[in-house]
Amino acid sequence: MKKLKAVILGYGGRGSIYGDYAADLHPEALEIVAIADPNKKRQNFAAEKHKADNPKIYNDWKEIAAQPKMADFAVIATQDAMHLEQALAMIEKGYHLLLEKPMATTPEDCKKIVEAAEKKGVKIIVCHVLRFTKFWYTIKEILDRGEIGDVVSVSHFENVGNLHQAHSFVRGSWKSAAESSPMILAKSCHDTDMLQWLIGKECKKVQSFGSLTHFCKENQPAGAPHRCSDGCPHAETCVYNAQKVYLDDSLWYKGYSFGKMTNEEILEELKTSRYGVCVYDAGNDVVDHQVVNMEFEGGITASFSMNGFNEGGRYIHIFGTKGELHAVMGEATIDVYSFETREHTLYELAKIGEHINAGHGGGDIGIMDDAMKYFNDEPASKGICSARTSYISHLIAFAAEESRLTGKVIDLEEYSKNLL
Ligand SMILES: NC(=O)c1ccc[n+]([C@@H]2O[C@H](COP(=O)([O-])OP(=O)(O)OC[C@H]3O[C@@H](n4cnc5c(N)ncnc54)[C@H](O)[C@@H]3O)[C@@H](O)[C@H]2O)c1
The missing domain is CATH 3.40.50.720 (NAD(P)-binding Rossmann-like Domain)
Incomplete structure (x- = not known):
């Protein structure tokens, strides 16, 4: 090559x-x-x-x-x-x-x-790095092999994680829809893409609800200052205390946002950085929880929940005519139950996959492996798709936001026709 x-x-x-x-x-x-x-x-x-x-x-x-x-x-x-x-x-x-x-x-x-x-x-x-992880790729192959028959319905969760929510969507670059994009797009265009890819059919209708209820001024504890470094009386107990979160080597936020800075340099930076602000006084406006209902071609239904009140991680439950599949990304396990044998088959990905512990479950490396092939005009994996396919899955996220804001069910064909 x-x-x-x-x-x-x-x-x-x-x-x-x-x-x-x-x-x-x-x-x-x-x-x-x-x-x-x-x-x-x-x-x-x-x-x-x-x-x-x-x-x-x-x-x-x-x-x-x-x-x-x-x-x-x-x-x-x-x-x-x-x-x-x-x-x-x-x-x-x-x-x-x-x-x-x-x-x-x-x-x-x-x-x-x-x-x-x-x-x-x-x-x-x-x-859409998830397509290139062993985890999601294996699920796609199980579905394509027909192991659970035809997909009838899907229930999917993106647990953003309370600290990730605070870091990226309360304090960070994606806190404001006007400055970046609505959270359902910024965080979950991965998920609308994944649902479209796994189901393999066109999404027809979208409906969504959601709001920002926790990370807002009304919930700021009494006496808490604008910045954690300004002598917050809740510093010991607040799980979002920037002076603790960003010094914690076990969390990825430290290296991702502060590179190789020393703890002293980080503490200094937090006095002026966006990451040093109280999560209840950050001027954020994107949601902290949102649900989306979708109807795909052939009456297939999918429900999706994205929220920041959890440890973090994705899991999915897919219901088919011949069985069901339940998979937890963080645990790297996929459980398939067959109606015919009434038995469970457990796929343990750490054993059959490589890169499972790398960024995004291996997707950050997987996408580059495939990019080398695709841009070289060599056969690539089925994770690769056209820009138009990605655009259509982005439209599901945009339509979800439209539905959340207007309270309407969005017909995707009409929505896409009406775009300039
Ligand atoms: N695929 C994924 O799973 C995934 C995960 C996180 C973020 N993202 C997306 O990746 C993108 C980057 O996110 P990030 O977390 O790396 O952000 P980041 O802020 O860490 O990086 C953006 C970089 O762009 C630089 N920049 C600013 N102006 C520039 C200019 N005029 N010319 C060149 N560079 C300039 C900034 O200095 C900064 O270093 C965003 O669109 C984000 O939504 C994708």
Whole structure:
């Protein structure tokens, strides 16, 4: 297989994960030729990490976009609101894209990206990393083999985790729908994609309810200041105390957001950083719980619940005409019950899969393995899909938000026809 070249736009949490593939895992398969990020710490980190490739480092993605095409594909790993402009510019230059989800923040903008890519003939992989995990891939294969017959109904949960909710959707980059995107898109376009992929049929109708009820000002404990560092009287007991959460090595939030900073540096940074703010006074507006009901072609129903009041993790229950499947992602087990034999078959993925403990259940590596094949025009796994397929599963999430806000059941065909 030909060694590929890539440029990375945005070397934050996600951009650096994709960069790791070239730097640490498969330098024989991928070379990073340029990286753009205005953050000097990230630039230095990138230069050190990729010193074998010696990529050019830029302050702004536009400096790469302004030059003649220099790589096979571009990784777009900046914040959600930047994706549209970057995707259109890089498509125009003829780059294939590894595009972080969400593709863009409105259905119209997602459509523009898909249409531009189709017109130019470039490929886009939207980073729906779960498709590339052993866990979800195995479920897909079980369904495709017909082990539980025809799917009739699905019940799916995304337990965001209370600390993840606080970190990303109360304090972090996705706290405001206007600045990033509605939480059902930002967090759960993975899940609408997964449901569409597993069921293998078109989603017809969507209905949703949800709101922000806990992480708001009314629940701020008496006497709590705006910042945890300002002498909060609840510091000892509050599970969201930033000065504890971000010093805890057992939680991923520390490394993801503060890199290699020392504890002293983190404490200093928390005095001004968004992550140092009280979770009950953070000015956030996205939901902390939302449910979505869906009807797919052939009357298949699916119900989905996303909320932040749990330890975290996804689980799914799929009901078929010949059996049922119950799977818990964190435990890496899939239990299939057959109506014919009245017996359970337990798939233990740690035994049959690799990368199970890596990021996103192995999906962060799995997607790159497949990207190398797909962008090389080699056969890839069934996790790969067209940009249009990703766009349609994004539409389910956008329609859910529309339903939540309007109280209406959304007919997806009509919804999509009415987009500009
Ligand atoms: N696939 C997944 O499961 C998954 C998980 C988390 C986040 N995401 C998505 O990935 C994207 C990035 O998220 P993140 O957590 O890495 O964010 P991040 O904030 O850590 O990284 C974004 C980077 O973009 C850089 N940037 C800002 N302006 C720039 C410019 N003009 N040119 C180049 N770079 C610029 C920032 O300095 C930052 O380092 C988001 O769209 C997010 O929704 C996807």
